[in-house]
Amino acid sequence: MAPTTVTAGQDGMSWAELGYPMARSCPFDPPAELARLRAENPVSRIRLWDGSSPWLVTRYEDVRRILSDPTVSADTDRPNYPFHSEGLRIQRANSRSFSFFDMDDPDHARYRKMITSDFTVRSTEALRPLVEKLVNELLDAMERGPNPVDLVDAFALPLPSMVICHMLGVPYTDHDFFQEHSRALLDTTMDVESSMRANDELRAYLSDLMAKKEAEPTDDILGRLAQRYVLTGQLGRDEAVSMALLLLVAGHETTANMIGFGTLTLLQHPERAAEVRDGDTTVVKSAVEELLRLLTVAHGGLRRTALEDIEIDGVTIRAGEGIIAAVESANRDETVFESPGELDIHRSTNHHVAFGFGVHQCLGQPLARLELQIVYPALLRRLPNLHLAVPLDEIRYRDETVIYGVQALPVSW
Numbered sequence: 231m232a233p234t235t236v237t238a239g240q241d242g243m244s245w246a247e248l249g250y251p252m253a254r255s256c257p258f259d260p261p262a263e264l265a266r267l268r269a270e271n272p273v274s275r276i277r278l279w280d281g282s283s284p285w286l287v288t289r290y291e292d293v294r295r296i297l298s299d300p301t302v303s304a305d306t307d308r309p310n311y312p313f314h315s316e317g318l319r320i321q322r323a324n325s326r327s328f329s330f331f332d333m334d335d336p337d338h339a340r341y342r343k344m345i346t347s348d349f350t351v352r353s354t355e356a357l358r359p360l361v362e363k364l365v366n367e368l369l370d371a372m373e374r375g376p377n378p379v380d381l382v383d384a385f386a387l388p389l390p391s392m393v394i395c396h397m398l399g400v401p402y403t404d405h406d407f408f409q410e411h412s413r414a415l416l417d418t419t420m421d422v423e424s425s426m427r428a429n430d431e432l433r434a435y436l437s438d439l440m441a442k443k444e445a446e447p448t449d450d451i452l453g454r455l456a457q458r459y460v461l462t463g464q465l466g467r468d469e470a471v472s473m474a475l476l477l478l479v480a481g482h483e484t485t486a487n488m489i490g491f492g493t494l495t496l497l498q499h500p501e502r503a504a505e506v507r508d509g510d511t512t513v514v515k516s517a518v519e520e521l522l523r524l525l526t527v528a529h530g531g532l533r534r535t536a537l538e539d540i541e542i543d544g545v546t547i548r549a550g551e552g553i554i555a556a557v558e559s560a561n562r563d564e565t566v567f568e569s570p571g572e573l574d575i576h577r578s579t580n581h582h583v584a585f586g587f588g589v590h591q592c593l594g595q596p597l598a599r600l601e602l603q604i605v606y607p608a609l610l611r612r613l614p615n616l617h618l619a620v621p622l623d624e625i626r627y628r629d630e631t632v633i634y635g636v637q638a639l640p641v642s643w
């Protein structure tokens with residue numbers, strides 16, 4: 231749903247009337263109400279698009295506790311699961327569209343294990359030459375093409391899409407189709423019919439692809455899933471499609487937004503950008519972690535339901551109630567991160583929760599890190615004069631999608 235602008239905790243308005251997600255006053259920072267909630271009401275009822283009032287947990291330690299608590303469920307079939315929108319609720323009700331993302335252990339672990347080895351630090355490190363080659367080719371094409379250009383279109387979206395296509399064995403030539411449909415799946419303002427259509431069409435596409443991979447083995451993640459698990463009866467075709475959908479959507483939308491929004495942030499901090507451009511691996515790694523923390527693109531909180539009563543900060547969350555773990559707030563917790571609103575690329579410790587925490591912690595984080603660590607310095611080295619081609623206030627942001635970022639980033643060099 232569209233962010234709400236209600237304020238609470240003052241003028242007699244109760245916290246439970248505070249809508250979530252709230253509107254941002256600055257596009258680079260999470261809503262200011264979250265800081266007040268952390269200070270005054272860290273476990274608080276808020277109001278969602280459907281009138282329900284789950285708990286919003288805003289402090290770092292509490293967010294990590296909720297996300298690592300085995301009595302907290304990620305299962306979207308539970309009655310009070312706090313969905314992002316009606317469209318997302320209907321998608322999930324009709325199919326386990328996001329596979330193990332929506333499951334609890336032991337099922338979650340059983341499915342996740344089928345692909346864990348493809349996403350270890352070691353396996354993704356083997357992709358470094360490919361990622362570097364793709365980055366160079368995209369930058370070559372940018373230099374040959376029009377100037378100014380939309381960096382999202384020319385670089386931020388193609389790179390992670392190409393990489394995940396390579397890993398999964400999805401033809402990149404179909405990128406227009408799956409990028410548009412992935413976007414629709416994550417758009418909280420999408421009407422139910424369009425949201426369902428996007429889900430059905432993407433599933434039908436991936437089902438055809440899985441059928442081909444069952445008939446003819448291919449050496450890629452979906453090919454191995456087909457041969458090892460579907461054909462041996464350990465995984466239904468539909469379940470494999472859900473897994474493919476999760477990996478395809480999560481594998482490009484998130485990183486693409488970190489590339490676009492991260493680049494915009496660096497352009498607003500030229501001295502930091504110069505350090506990333508000229509810095510060694512340690513500086514680049516630390517800058518990537520800091521951008522992940524500061525920008526927290528999974529800005530709509532991580533959604534759960536309590537299976538048992540939970541005592542937290544003097545509040546009792548009852549079994550069956552919905553919970554939102556606000557990672558975007560936890561990553562700005564001033565008791566954990568000094569000057570949390572600042573881009574400090576030299577933080578000595580930075581255990582942020584931008585990739586979540588606990589058993590559902592992002593499977594693709596080594597891949598995302600690899601891509602981001604290559605992308606930012608490569609972009610700034612190749613195009614040292616990179617700058618915005620429009621005034622900053624003309625940039626439009628993705629307030630209404632589950633993953634935050636810029637809609638477009640017109641740049642020149």
Ligand code: HEM
Pocket residue numbers: 304330331332342476477478480481482484485488527528532533583584585586587589590591592593594595597598
């Ligand atoms: C900068 C980029 C990324 C960010 C910020 C990000 C963020 C997240 C977060 C916050 C979660 C936890 C969700 C929850 O607990 O409810 C998650 C889970 C997940 N992510 Fe990522 N992600 C990124 C890139 C990727 C990539 C490249 C992949 C590759 C396929 C990926 C695949 C997944 C999967 C499969 C899960 C579900 C894990 C589970 O439920 O066990 N992500 N991600």
